[in-house]
Amino acid sequence: MRVLRTVHEVRALRNDLQRNRNSAPRVAVVMTMGALHEGHESLINAAKSSGTFTFVTIFVNPLQFAAGEDLDRYPRTEQADLARCEKLGVDAVFAPLHSAELYPRGSAEQTVIDVPAGRPSQHPRSEAAFRPTFFLGVATVVCKLLHIVQPDDAWFGAKDAQQCCVVRQMVQDLNMTVSIRIGPTCREPSGLAMSSRNKYLTDAEQATAAVVYRALSAGQALWTEYRKRRLQQRQPLTYGALWEAATAALDVLKAESAVCVQYIGLSDAEEWRDLGGGYPLEPQPPDLQADTLLPQTLLVAILSTAVIVGSARLIDNIALSIYEENAPVTGTASSEALASGMHPSTVTKVPRS
Ligand SMILES: Nc1ncnc2c1ncn2[C@@H]1O[C@H](COP(=O)(O)OP(=O)(O)OP(=O)(O)O)[C@@H](O)[C@H]1O
Numbered sequence: 076m077r078v079l080r081t082v083h084e085v086r087a088l089r090n091d092l093q094r095n096r097n098s099a100p101r102v103a104v105v106m107t108m109g110a111l112h113e114g115h116e117s118l119i120n121a122a123k124s125s126g127t128f129t130f131v132t133i134f135v136n137p138l139q140f141a142a143g144e145d146l147d148r149y150p151r152t153e154q155a156d157l158a159r160c161e162k163l164g165v166d167a168v169f170a171p172l173h174s175a176e177l178y179p180r181g182s183a184e185q186t187v188i189d190v191p192a193g194r195p196s197q198h199p200r201s202e203a204a205f206r207p208t209f210f211l212g213v214a215t216v217v218c219k220l221l222h223i224v225q226p227d228d229a230w231f232g233a234k235d236a237q238q239c240c241v242v243r244q245m246v247q248d249l250n251m252t253v254s255i256r257i258g259p260t261c262r263e264p265s266g267l268a269m270s271s272r273n274k275y276l277t278d279a280e281q282a283t284a285a286v287v288y289r290a291l292s293a294g295q296a297l298w299t300e301y302r303k304r305r306l307q308q309r310q311p312l313t314y315g316a317l318w319e320a321a322t323a324a325l326d327v328l329k330a331e332s333a334v335c336v337q338y339i340g341l342s343d344a345e346e347w348r349d350l351g352g353g354y355p356l357e358p359q360p361p362d363l364q365a366d367t368l369l370p371q372t373l374l375v376a377i378l379s380t381a382v383i384v385g386s387a388r389l390i391d392n393i394a395l396s397i398y399e400e401n402a403p404v405t406g407t408a409s410s411e412a413l414a415s416g417m418h419p420s421t422v423t424k425v426p427r428s
């Protein structure tokens with residue numbers, strides 16, 4: 076396994092791979108911030124089957140952390156990460172030693188990929204409302220890493236479903252040719268979504284945090300039962316029933332006093348449009364009432380949440396099948412839905428003030 080520290084080294088390796096065009100391998104990348112766990116492993120294994128040459132990038136990207144977030148204490152476990160990659164048969168790891176390798180001008184002077192504030196993805200019950208500059212940082216570093224590694228496939232996890240939407244839209248808007256592939260969320264036996272930030276939790280807090288998946292599953296079960304009944308009766312589906320599913324999930328979260336809910340929201344999987352309901356309740360999309368019928372074009376809704384447990388902020392989501400034929404049990408159906416979005420335009424800004 077090659078461990079590359081500089082953009083120059085990655086470019087040299089990429090040129091070597093490309094030298095013989097007739098036998099150039101398919102290249103896949105898994106981008107990470109390190110502190111690797113089985114969720115990352117599942118993406119690496121998927122990438123290995125989609126590409127014959129697999130890159131992993133390890134970079135804690137300062138641009139996606141706002142002031143006061145956990146940049147300084149984000150877990151850094153490089154030796155263990157490299158050993159894990161080696162064991163999995165990764166071909167090359169790009170792990171810059173300093174952020175100046177990617178931001179030589181400093182991150183404040185960096186040309187950035189802006190995700191427009193007006194787009195539907197920026198709704199009040201979503202990541203963008205709580206981390207307003209997060210997607211600018213993610214889109215920028217993902218764009219840079221795609222240009223540096225030049226993969227055929229780039230793999231992302233459905234746990235970060237909104238990130239998947241933002242990356243997919245950027246790739247479409249900027250006419251990039253890479254294929255964005257999405258792997259399902261890996262969970263602990265308790266249902267807790269694996270996450271590097273779980274390291275911030277004590278054992279007791281990890282047990283408490285399992286309520287997040289129980290809550291999402293309760294919302295999904297309520298919805299699935301309603302949907303089955305209505306479709307058997309050949310009745311249409313309403314927004315109100317979807318909102319009840321979000322409320323059911325919220326009630327489970329609220330019953331756990333050690334969990335603080337930042338938001339719980341319903342979004343479509345392609346553009347992350349606000350489907351109403353959820354928490355905080357205001358503002359709601361003005362054109363939606365409880366008895367408004369869900370459009371036949373809505374195949375999957377994503378019920379997503381962010382909560383604080385102990386000193387960790389955790390996110391998770393679950394797919395609710397709307398008019399899709401086979402009801403999803405895991406995130407995989409949402410992955411397919413994420414694969415097909417139309418979207419407003421992404422612009423590139425130079426430079427950031
Ligand atoms: N449980 C998981 N299952 C599948 N993919 C995952 C999981 N957790 C993270 N990923 C994916 O791995 C990639 C790298 O994520 P990252 O390094 O931020 O890890 P993370 O566990 O999400 O960390 P954080 O605690 O910061 O959320 C992303 O595409 C992310 O969606």
Ligand SMILES: CC(C)(CO)[C@@H](O)C(=O)[O-]
Nearest residue numbers: 106107108136213216235
């Ligand atoms: C995609 C990513 C590696 C960009 O820093 C990060 O947001 C992550 O790990 O999900």
Ligand code: BAL
Nearest residue numbers: 108139140209235238
């Ligand atoms: N996996 C998302 C990275 C972040 O929260 O910064």
